[in-house]
Amino acid sequence: MSDLLGRAAGSTLVRLVITAAILTYLSTRIDMADAARAVATVSRPHLAAVLMLVAVDRAVMILRWVLLLRASGIAISAADAGRLFLISSFVGSFLPAGIGADAARAYGLARESTTGSEALASVAVDRVLGVLSLVSMGLIGVLAWAPGDANERRLLGADWPLLGVVVVIGGACVAAFWADQWIRWIVPAHRHDGSITRRVLRLSDAVSRYRNRRGVLAHVMAWSLVVQFLRVTQAYLLGLGLGMTVPFAYFLLFMPVGLLILLLPVSISGFGLPQGVIVWLLRPAGVGDSAAFALSTLVVLTGLAGNLPGLWLWLRSRKSDG
Secondary structure: OOHHHHHHHHHHHHHHHHHHHHHHHHHHHHOHHHHHHHOOOHHHHHHHHHHHHHHHHHHHHHHHHHHHHHOHHHHOOOOHHHHHHHHHHHHHOEEEEEOHHHHHHHHHHHOOOHHHHHHHHHHHHHHHHHHHHHHHHHHHHHOOOOOOHHHHHHOOOOOHHHHHHHHHHHHHHHHHHHHHHHHHHHHHHHHHOOOHHHHHHHHHHHHHHHHOOHHHHHHHHHHHHHHHHHHHHHHHHHHHHHHOOHHHHHHHHHHHHHHHOOOOOOOOOOOOOOHHHHHHHHHHHHHHHHHHHHHHHOOOOOOOOOOHHHHHHHHHHHHHHH
């Protein structure tokens, strides 16, 4: 246990250093006082609308997880699933971005379920479909966005390698449903009885069983696309609240990339690298770095606000346990 805590502390320290380094670099290029003023003066009606959409996207995320749980036969009520989801989202705010909340959710579900592999598989499939929906939304953005000036056209040309990476990520998500086959092909047979390999194979077998649940996968994928559309809309409304005139189609193009970066476990609660990427992606649209940084900060802060119900539930559970 002490080794696990030591590794967690070391990981947190590394992410703190990376986040601090990126924010320090950005502070040399951006007027942080101007960005702070923009955050403080964002239109209140737009901010209120975004917070309502955050509540809606949390509800949809809980719904899609419940669909996966029921498809795998895990006996848990929708209320308990929602409680676990919200608490793990809050706890995940302090863990590596992208995987912290998932790890907390899988751990909490495993404690309440007798099928540990199925519990972990439901979280893994939920994440895979979430990433796949981001890739799909990015491709929709490419089709919807018509570059206007030369700078935007140059960005589109420069984005083709990035889009190639996105397509590869999408392919990897699809391949995850055949992990039971390619892991057994890659790992020598005499190692299949190893402790770690057995656990990985049990998980991959549980994930692969979703291949025969195509109706559920299609249903959850549709809701995942709704979630990503809501998040793009949130960013667009925040942009309007800051006085930006960037077309919605451009948000469809760049926000999925920013959200993918947000999933990388290298930031603290989404600060740092995701903000730098959003600043970079908004430059071709004529958005100043201070305004872009303000937008990225508001995206992170409103997302964290969506985790506050988990704090209330966590405090309530601790009070009842005490």
